[in-house]
Amino acid sequence: MRLTYLSEDLTTLSPEDEAICERIRARRGPIGLLGIDRTLLHAPKIADGWSTLLGAVRTQTSLEEDIREIAICRPCRLNTTWTEWQPHEALLRKASGMTEEGIEVVKQRHPPQQGSLNDRQWAVLQYADAMTIAVDVPPALVHRLQEVGFSPQEIVEITATVAAYNFTCRFVLALDVSEGIAAAPAWFRE
Incomplete structure (x- = not known):
């Protein structure tokens, strides 16, 4: 703190x-x-x-729980914000359509493949990663969200969710809120 x-x-x-x-x-x-x-x-x-x-x-979004929590968890994982990751990983575990193998993909810093994530989950993970790492999202990733069936409203909601948690992660890390930097396990800080 x-x-x-x-x-x-x-x-x-x-x-x-x-x-x-x-x-x-x-x-x-x-x-x-x-x-x-x-x-x-x-x-x-x-x-x-x-x-x-x-x-x-x-x-207050129309997003399914698994989609919302992937959009939240990825910025937390990539920004190594343990205090935000923990409660949202727990919600992701409870989400309909999420498997233990899918959780393992979401936990990886750079997942090499989709694993057991369905196409919608994988598209959101890739989109969240691009927003978090590169910031400038390639048009192909927006197109991919459309291809897997997300509506314009859902794409705005996914984007706002990823952006809100990047915002939150950066605040939490800058001020070491909840002393989360020291609390994170080694695998998470990698």
């Missing part, structure tokens, strides 16, 4: 900022505020916008 987390005691916040904090708490539910929330709350308006965006990405 490179900044101290905002205290759970919110007496330092204005009433407007307390309302922001309560909205974030409500979105998080019983798990309460995470390290990323308590870091972002040093800038409450940023925290509010962040929570709104990530809430939409996580809960």
Whole structure:
């Protein structure tokens, strides 16, 4: 952690900022505020916008769970953001249509082949990798998403999801939120 987390005691916040904090708490539910929330709350308006965006990405798209979680997990894996990878890998494991062999493909830094991923999952993995590594995505990868049946809405949602988690990973790594850099196992840091 490179900044101290905002205290759970919110007496330092204005009433407007307390309302922001309560909205974030409500979105998080019983798990309460995470390290990323308590870091972002040093800038409450940023925290509010962040929570709104990530809430939409996580809960308001038309994407199937396996597709959404691959789009989230790949930036986490490629950016070596362990604290984001862990909860999303667990969600990916529970997703319909995901196999243990498929998880192993998603875990690889540079998977050489599709393995047991279906064509849609593989297309999203390749697209997420291009967005994360090269940033400038080749038109052929967008065309591939279309070929495997994604609608324009779904392509926008996939793109927004990958972008949102690249955004999140870079924030978490820059400030070492939740001390995740040291917590990552050796295989993940490779």
